[in-house]
Amino acid sequence: MADEHGKATQSAVRERNLTTALQLVLSGDGLATRAAIARRTGLTSATVSSLLAGLIADGLVIEGRLAESTGGKRATTLRVDAEHNVLLSVIVQPGLVRGAVVDLLGDVVTSIAHRTTSTATLDDVRSVVRRLAAATTARVTAVGIQVPGIADGDLIRESVQLGWVDVDLGRELSGIVSAPVRLVNDADAEAIADYEVSDEFGANLLFVSLSTGVGAAVIVDGAVLAGASHRAGEIGHVPVLFGDDAPVCACGNRGCLEEVVSVTSLLGLPHGADLEAVDVAALAALPESRERIATGARTLARALLMVGAALDVPNIVLGGAAPKLGADFIGHVRAEAARHPVRAAMPLSFRYAKTALEQPFRGAAQYALQSTLGVSWAR
Template structure:
């Protein structure tokens, strides 16, 4: 039983009720009482508050059964909108979702600069435009979360972004001053992990999400919370050494995992072997369809080194679910069974290892989901996936 002062208990009950409404989509007060084990009086009082705040709406179910038509409660998804931003090297992606996490629009803008001031102005302009466009909804823009492909401290200061060569910049403060609202920064891999938990793996408490694109990142959800480490830098698993005295890495070490098992490493190897610059996913797809030996050998080596790091990671964290984000692995036949074939340690324990179906959009979807979680004050979200507004 939850104990504490009245305001704390009310807050916990409110989050529980909103979570179940989100999970079910549409639910009666009676069913809410059964599922949450809260009294009917508590459900009625909380529902009245949420209706007054226009966060939920009532709908009378039409059916032919004898008896009173039940009044169903559902989230007022259009009461506000979440803005997720993925600030990546070469492009910045924007997604606006409603309160159910359903995308309203997405846009990706090429980024031909690494200059902090120029990128700051671009973000300010876009955020300001969104604020103006959606100001007439009940709550307007309810939250803005930006994915950073680098080190973000626990107080949300950018410590270092390798591809931009940014060090110790306070993007959060600079944006908040310009747009007049709270901004939240989070590591991109953490947001991908949050998206996998919020939209796909609803029954998972401990989830690891490995992103293999330009480097290797690790997003960690432990007991449904981010695991960030002391300063917020946990998850830089791409710099785990898998080959002592191996390929030099920009971090200063040699033999880092991402030099052998990131998609960038595959593209670099294939570029050298095929004398093609730059190698694209389409190139790899075509070579695999033609059963090109160079491409198959490179992919097999990629999977071998990937499995070494996964084995280490699984033994360290003992997760429920491990999600791998990689477009290349989606292209390669039977990549998942091949990975499993290398994970034969008797002490490695996990429930599920899977390839992400969300792809590059997971990061920006996670940003929207985190903004919704903060606004509704519901730490563990179960949102629908696969819908569009």
């Protein structure tokens, strides 16, 4: 038993060191060397050479040009083999399934969009994954799938927007690709992408995604909080309006936050409308929309005062399609939060997300990369 324990410990240490070495190569911008990795990690040159030999044999790392001379023999640089290893990133929305082939440096190689005639189905997701797999000759390292709902391992526990309950998406996609399938909630994916590229708000924030639905992700000390049952941030179906005249939500309840502050509701669009197919900014400028936007912003601010105080997370990032609403919406949110300061709680700061609109596939791809290889595109 002692020998088995020792072997297991040695294996775990080697795996951790392999991950560290790969992260240093990935973040080295093609300039990493064996000697530099040894200095950064404190490992011996022989150990580092062994680790890199394994990563090269696995096809994840390749040798590049010779580094600049520092007086002795010129070292060989190392970089990840982004050309021959890719990730598939898929975003599932009620009326639209989008996907991209993303290389290991985070760059999109190719992307596709598949619009559905009704709510997206498993067949729609399978079709997009098949098309992406056929679009690349590189090895697929992992598949990241971003869904509006509760993702728990291989299962989508529930998605009100899609009408899915306990869907084993990993099993549903088996046979299409041999790579692991990693599911991630849409707000979590957007939060991961935004956090990786921006240090404006530090390591503690609440990311609120407003699109066809409403979801949130909590980042504490740089890590996304999952919650006891992977439901942390599911604020969209909390009632905020009460009475018989409160709007009926797709979940069956009345007055849910989603029915008041989702971008589709703010613009007066039907549930599940394809926001990629409309000019959100133009619709937001209409008089009837501006009234709904002001009311929705006040409601959202009041809800976030409670959430921010409960979590002691004072920084709020508004993502999804919210940035397309422009300065008026976030201005109303800021003003309402300032009108109702919470004693003993830090005042809330707000900004729009920086990444999701320009790089929509980055979040699911980053999650798949981190879950499979243990590395990330560092800020």
